[in-house]
Amino acid sequence: MFLLSALILLSVQCDKIKMTPDPEPEQDVETSVIPLAENTIYTYALSNSLTPGCYDECVAASTLQGILNRQGPVMYLYGANTNKTSQWIEMFSKPGGWLEGRQQVKLESFGELLRLGKNVIKGVIIYDPDVPATINVATTMAGVEDGIVFSPEQAEKYAAEYGLAILHDFRSQFDGSLSGSAKNDAYRWAIDNYLDKGLCSTTQSFLYEDSRYNRPVGNLEYTYCRDFAVKERGFVFDLSPWEDEAPRDDASQPLGTDKATYIRILESYLRQTAGQHMTCLNGFFSKKKYSEIDGLGGAHGQVATEWESVWIASPYNVYMDTGPGEVYNMSFHSNAPFKPMKQGRPQLGQPQDGKTYLLFQLADYDGAGPLWEYMLNGIWNDDNRGSIPVIWGINPNLIDKLPDIMQYIWSTKTDADWFGADASCAGYINPNRIQEQYLPLFVEHNKKYYVMCDISISPMVLDQSQPSEAVKNAFMEFSPDGMATIVMNYHGGGTGLVNHVWNNTMPVFNLNNSVCGMGSQPENLAAGVSKVISKTSDPTPRYYMFRVIWVGPGKIINAVNQLRTLRPDLDIEVLDPYNFFHYFKTTYNQ
Amino acid sequence: MRHTIVNIFASAALALPALASCSLFQLDTYQEPDATLYGSIIDVSTGEPVPGDIVSGTTLKLIEHGYTDPTPTYLVVKNDGSYRNTRLYEGTYTIQPDKRNFLPVDAQQIYISGQTQLDFYVTPYIRFRNVSITKEANTVLATFNLEPTTLDAVAEIALFASDQASVGSTVNSVSKIKTVNSGVLPTRGFKIGIDVADNSSYFKENKEYYFRLGARSSYSGALYNYAPTVKINIGEFVDDTSRPGVFFDECESLDGWKSQGTLAVDTSDKTQGNACLSTTVPKNALLFFEKALSTPVDTQVSLEDGVLAFDLYVADLNAFGWGLGDAQIEITSGGKADVGELHWTFLADDLKLRPGWNNIRLSMAGARKTGGNIDLTAVNYFRLYHTRLNSDATLKIDNIRFYEDF
Known part of the structure; x- marks a missing residue:
């Protein structure tokens, strides 16, 4: 029976037996252009094998995508490690969505991607992995020259085969002989040849981490987001804001070289914009390079480095969008039609003695990343949304990059969801650092975005001292219903804020940030809030505003219930932001 | 296929x-x-x-x-x-x-x-530099530097031992693994060791064994990187009391000691020197041993590798309730409790207590902190208490010392 069984097994599996090995057939590679069809979205699924090759594929695809999407919503990338890319396109393809009726055509290979790209690109720009800054210089150049960014390996494999011209090859171009830093030589070359010549956008600029630490491990951070930089022809760089410590990726550079180049870039923006408009700096400093890492040292912490970045940029009318590094397809989303949005206003009431009024700001949606990540099938889908009034802190500037997502959020708000600008205002900036002659520009810039988003409250203005009179006057013009601040004094000389009402009109308030990370554990959040609220027998209404990041309203409800148990001495009421500031103003004026 | x-x-x-x-x-x-x-x-x-x-x-x-x-x-x-x-x-x-x-x-x-x-x-996740693996007293001790090739934290370092040449993280009979969980600069020195006498159920005197040093990156999915395997004849076991260490107190007299029980010098029963200290604490009390030094002790150990060791005699385990938070062992550099303190929970299961003498070894890396960082060059306070006694309870203590265990 054993023999029979063996042969039966053979008969079942014999179709899988390969009798003779086949030599790999030689095939002609199809390299002709795939014509662009109307009303069609071309999709390409990125691989993610955590390899340098995967990193290169993503950079090439996204830079090409940026050029294609200048013509409209032409190309869409599916990420390998996220379901958000598929969720968002499905959402907007539904009946009534802005992509309804558009055909999707899947590109099956990288070769097909290049064949589609041949419609729009003029050639290839090869970056030098040995000088990682050249990937940013190449991205800048790709936007201006309509190129696609390739690694040397990709260029060798694809350029000749697909008939792609070499627009520029950065290999061995920069050796540090000019500034003492190959990295800075590269950026200074790009400043001289592109930024200072007025070839780059002065509206959108990009602080994107280069390939130094990400490419070797196939980390795709700051790869797939390059599409928007290319679409906008933005200048892309990655430099340290510190002059007292050499960056980790270029430890031998003369001290302060990075910072000097950084300032040259900011000066160029201010010189070119001449006070006509402000500049968005998309991205974030590299934590791997410029701030403290446990065990590896570093003179400056992450928060300090974030604040320093904003501190140095603000006088040049440059504000930050800190989160686009994690977002796919911004060049695609940015093509969505946009109409000014409305959030409405609640009916206003009157404060009562003996009450403790609380306002919770759900943050931190000042960058495109958290908005894209959490606002679909995430925090925004919290079953308890609508059961407790909250103010969501969202950067109004995101209508430039994610207008469809912003409109989705506004259109699905409940009567308990309210929106305020976060961080600072229409863009993360230190308002006290804006030069006085540019405050009218600052007001004009913010008015535009606040009106389009129907926002009149600024719940988290970040600065290193309490807002000056001039800044408060500026905010009164676009944020008359209230502003709240967090003051962190890294540079010295500033003073804290006392809650007050400015010019009998605009409440100016301290935003309490001490519980910001406690939201995921409501018992901790309740204890943290309780710690802030002192005991008193004074019946005058009291007001507290707390910032909590990346949790939904359900956690807030849970925490407030626990707080009521924890503090039976308090008569707690959670308010919407408009009543909160209105009540405070009423109490203050009395 | x-x-x-x-x-x-x-x-x-x-x-x-x-x-x-x-x-x-x-x-x-x-x-x-x-x-x-x-x-x-x-x-x-x-x-x-x-x-x-x-x-x-x-x-x-x-x-x-x-x-x-x-x-x-x-x-x-x-x-x-x-x-x-x-x-x-x-x-x-x-x-x-x-x-x-x-x-x-x-x-x-x-x-x-x-x-x-x-x-x-x-490119390996981690390279080893300046590796030395030698036997000192009963310890096979490895010293080395690491050179991570990414910014990811080093998750852990390890020394593996086996009689198989293929010794490693999956083939070993004895291992010592230490958590690092931080970035590592190439200048940082590491030590890790295996006490062969402590593992005498496996190690036999004068036999040769394979030892291999490993380190694992926190990079997702990373396997161990290794230094070259070495073969070492472990020789004879030496007397454990020769282990180098610094005394907090040899427990030879009542000098400076406090207890809520009847404190006495016991010369008939000891593990080191001429005597130990004994106390019998009534059911409604909690303090067994407490001593503040007028002259602090430089423990000569690091927080990473330091051990507080002492011998503890327990007459009757049933005299103690064993709930979390009921009892602690504390050392401080603040001259009193809760100031620059390291403490450990005094739990029978954790300490593997048995009736009679127990050799207690408490890793400082695993201790909890209270009241700021301890200054291990100036430790001046020790306390052992238990808040949930079922009956009067007797403890004896001896040989309180610090040493480094790699």
Whole structure:
């Protein structure tokens, strides 16, 4: 029976037996252009094998995508490690969505991607992995020259085969002989040849981490987001804001070289914009390079480095969008039609003695990343949304990059969801650092975005001292219903804020940030809030505003219930932001 | 790719009906798999092989071309970083290292026929520098530096021992693993050791054993990187009391000691010197031993490797309630409790207490902190208390000291 069984097994599996090995057939590679069809979205699924090759594929695809999407919503990338890319396109393809009726055509290979790209690109720009800054210089150049960014390996494999011209090859171009830093030589070359010549956008600029630490491990951070930089022809760089410590990726550079180049870039923006408009700096400093890492040292912490970045940029009318590094397809989303949005206003009431009024700001949606990540099938889908009034802190500037997502959020708000600008205002900036002659520009810039988003409250203005009179006057013009601040004094000389009402009109308030990370554990959040609220027998209404990041309203409800148990001495009421500031103003004026 | 031919046995008439869909005669044209693929995983920087684990270590994923739904074949890389498979079919394959202790590399195509060599030049997650593994007293001690090649934290370091030359994280009889969980600069020195006398159930005197030093990156999915294996004759075990250490108190007198019980010097029962201290604490009290030093002790240990050790005699375990938070052992550099304090929970299970004398060894790395950082160069306070006594309870203590355990 054993023999029979063996042969039966053979008969079942014999179709899988390969009798003779086949030599790999030689095939002609199809390299002709795939014509662009109307009303069609071309999709390409990125691989993610955590390899340098995967990193290169993503950079090439996204830079090409940026050029294609200048013509409209032409190309869409599916990420390998996220379901958000598929969720968002499905959402907007539904009946009534802005992509309804558009055909999707899947590109099956990288070769097909290049064949589609041949419609729009003029050639290839090869970056030098040995000088990682050249990937940013190449991205800048790709936007201006309509190129696609390739690694040397990709260029060798694809350029000749697909008939792609070499627009520029950065290999061995920069050796540090000019500034003492190959990295800075590269950026200074790009400043001289592109930024200072007025070839780059002065509206959108990009602080994107280069390939130094990400490419070797196939980390795709700051790869797939390059599409928007290319679409906008933005200048892309990655430099340290510190002059007292050499960056980790270029430890031998003369001290302060990075910072000097950084300032040259900011000066160029201010010189070119001449006070006509402000500049968005998309991205974030590299934590791997410029701030403290446990065990590896570093003179400056992450928060300090974030604040320093904003501190140095603000006088040049440059504000930050800190989160686009994690977002796919911004060049695609940015093509969505946009109409000014409305959030409405609640009916206003009157404060009562003996009450403790609380306002919770759900943050931190000042960058495109958290908005894209959490606002679909995430925090925004919290079953308890609508059961407790909250103010969501969202950067109004995101209508430039994610207008469809912003409109989705506004259109699905409940009567308990309210929106305020976060961080600072229409863009993360230190308002006290804006030069006085540019405050009218600052007001004009913010008015535009606040009106389009129907926002009149600024719940988290970040600065290193309490807002000056001039800044408060500026905010009164676009944020008359209230502003709240967090003051962190890294540079010295500033003073804290006392809650007050400015010019009998605009409440100016301290935003309490001490519980910001406690939201995921409501018992901790309740204890943290309780710690802030002192005991008193004074019946005058009291007001507290707390910032909590990346949790939904359900956690807030849970925490407030626990707080009521924890503090039976308090008569707690959670308010919407408009009543909160209105009540405070009423109490203050009395 | 599965080639089922390998399990064909001699023909038999009984089997013929089963071959209706697959002619037996075709099998005559079948070629045995006779191609060989071999090579090494080589450090691109040093040119040296990258050693790994032969069990659950690095594998190479092979996909043979020409099939619509191919099943990958996995080749095992040996401890020394080499691999060889002599039973492959000639043909084109896509090959890529799968589980790894080095940075990812892209898949590549290769045509395998006859003897085909393919070396992978890679960057290991962590390189070892300045490695020394020697035996000192009862400890096989390794000192070394690490050079991580990414910014990821080093998750842990380890010393593995076995009588097998293939010793590693998956083949070992005794191991010492220390959590690091931080970034590491090449200048940072590490020590890790195995006390062979403590593991005498495995180690036999004067025998040779293999020791191998490992470190694992926190990079997702990273396997251990290794220093070269060494073979060491562990010689004779030496008397444990020769272990170097610094006394907090030798427990020879009542000088400075406090207790809520009847404190006494016991010369009849001791583990070190001429005496130990004993106390019997009434059920409604809690303090067994407390001492503040007027002259602090420089423990000469680090928080990472330091150990507080003492001998503790427990007359009756049932006299104690053993709930969390009921009892603590504390040392401080603040002259009193809760100031620059390290403490450990006094739990029978944690300390593996038995009636009679117990050798207590408390790792400082595992201690909890209260009231700021302790200054280990100036420790001046010790306390042992228990808040939930079931009855009057007797404890004896002796030989309170500090040493480093690597």
